[in-house]
């Protein structure tokens with residue numbers, strides 16, 4: 001009797017919204033045959049339920065009280081047939097409804113996942129991961145609940161209620177009015193209690209959210225918790241949150257149980273009224289015994305759907321809220337559009353006098369690029385950089401200077417606000433995201449590994465890259481450790497690569513970049529310190545990685561970039577210096593100071 005469940009959050013809105021349901025109908029349309037079959041069963045089930053008390057009335061008035069045995073078996077058989085038909089039809093209805101529900105949910109999850117995969121990275125900055133996961137899981141689940149106990153069953157309940165009221169009125173007007181005298185109270189109780197429960201549900205939902213967030217964080221950070229002996233403390237905090245969640249559930253249980261009890265009591269009162277009034281009528285000869293029994297049965301069939309209607313209404317409200325959120329997510333524009341309006345091409349850009357590149361444009365050019373993650377807080381300001389084919393460029397500077405931002409803009413994970421970024425003289429906004437990213441390989445600071453084999457982690461399922469897995473691993477020197485593993489390239493990587501060392505994870509991510517054979521390589525050097533043997537292994541890997549490629553390296557250890565073609569110092573979103581190691585050391589500027597700091601601790 002715990003209707004509405006944890007999905008009853010944010011229930012305030014409509015229980016029926018034509019716009020949302022029309023759009024939702026598109027997902028149900030492929031299963032229209034099953035839905036039509038369900039729609040046929042709905043009135044039939046209602047008719048079976050309606051017929052049972054009527055058949056009992058016929059048996060009592062026509063045979064039992066008159067002592068006429070002939071024909072009684074026929075009536076008993078008819079009763080049995082109606083009961084069996086009802087069971088069979090109800091089975092069909094529930095089975096079909098729920099299986100369509102599961103199929104629709106699976107389709108929606110697929111569509112949502114496909115969509116989320118193409119959303120711009122900036123969207124994930126705004127929306128917490130947990131919220132995106134909720135859309136794909138519990139929000140979709142609510143729609144399943146709508147199938148199981150919403151929409152169509154409501155239609156069946158309403159049909160049954162209208163049927164019962166009509167039959168009662170037709171059988172005996174006065175007796176019906178006596179029965180219906182408890183109705184206003186029943187309706188009031190059902191709605192008032194349901195409203196209280198909704199308020200309590202909201203609290204339950206909020207506290208469950210807090211509990212889940214805490215769990216995710218503490219399980220994710222278990223090694224830190226254990227390393228700092230925080231287990232006891234964490235247990236206490238969890239226990240408090242758990243108790244608060246338990247307590248929030250108490251009012252819900254109270255109102256639910258009360259509603260159940262009160263509806264039962266009211267239905268008993270209605271039966272008592274019928275026995276009292278109907279009994280008198282029978283004695284006076286104004287009513288038959290069969291009608292009285294039928295009335296008592298109808299009352300039982302009448303109260304249950306009324307009690308459940310309010311719960312079903314909550315399910316519908318929850319479903320409308322879920323649909324609203326799901327469609328809002330689907331309407332978030334995916335991947336950045338390829339700009340149709342002319343973005344200035346290489347030849348059209350105003351250049352300062354004296355600057356020429358001849359006929360061939362450089363491979364990469366940042367031209368006066370400005371960008372802000374948050375309005376008014378520029379992470380990059382008027383940044384310009386030219387990278388020629390085959391060059392090895394190092395980006396250095398203090399933390400938070402904007403180095404990573406430069407690489408994100410180049411791969412169009414974020415859109416620039418002003419200026420332009422050109423590749424081979426073509427503005428990246430005129431290129432398709434997928435084409436652009438095929439040309440640029442990226443190695444992130446934190447090597448991201450997925451559950452699957454080492455081979456899968458190198459090629460990520462791409463067929464072309466799969467052919468290059470072994471040569472790529474060999475190029476970065478990852479083959480040595482992979483071949484020592486019991487399963488070699490088939491060795492399973494556990495969650496986030498927990499069974500591999502930091503250096504090994506790095507090498508796999510290098511091999512991945514090589515396997516995709518990009519023209520340009522962007523490498524965000526890891527800041528994590530590894531022992532000197534691993535360090536040497538990684539440096540060798542990096543050399544293999546950059547072999548014959550144009551590269552842009554974000555360097556945290558200046559020792560690794562002294563032979564770069566050019567070093568660019570990024571400071572507070574601007575380019576503050578540019579030159580070779582030798583030139584910058586001689587200039588005695590920011591680079592020189594960073595160098596002194598790292599090597600001499602000055």
Ligand SMILES: Nc1ncnc2c1ncn2[C@@H]1O[C@H](COP(=O)(O)OP(=O)(O)OP(=O)(O)O)[C@@H](O)[C@H]1O
Nearest residue numbers: 125373374379397398399400401402403404405406
């Ligand atoms: N997703 C984001 N949303 C909002 N602000 C961000 C985001 N990513 C970075 N920033 C901010 O932008 C600025 C530049 O960050 P960026 O990551 O480019 O620096 P960085 O030079 O790469 O630093 P590090 O060397 O520590 O990696 C910082 O002030 C940072 O706080």
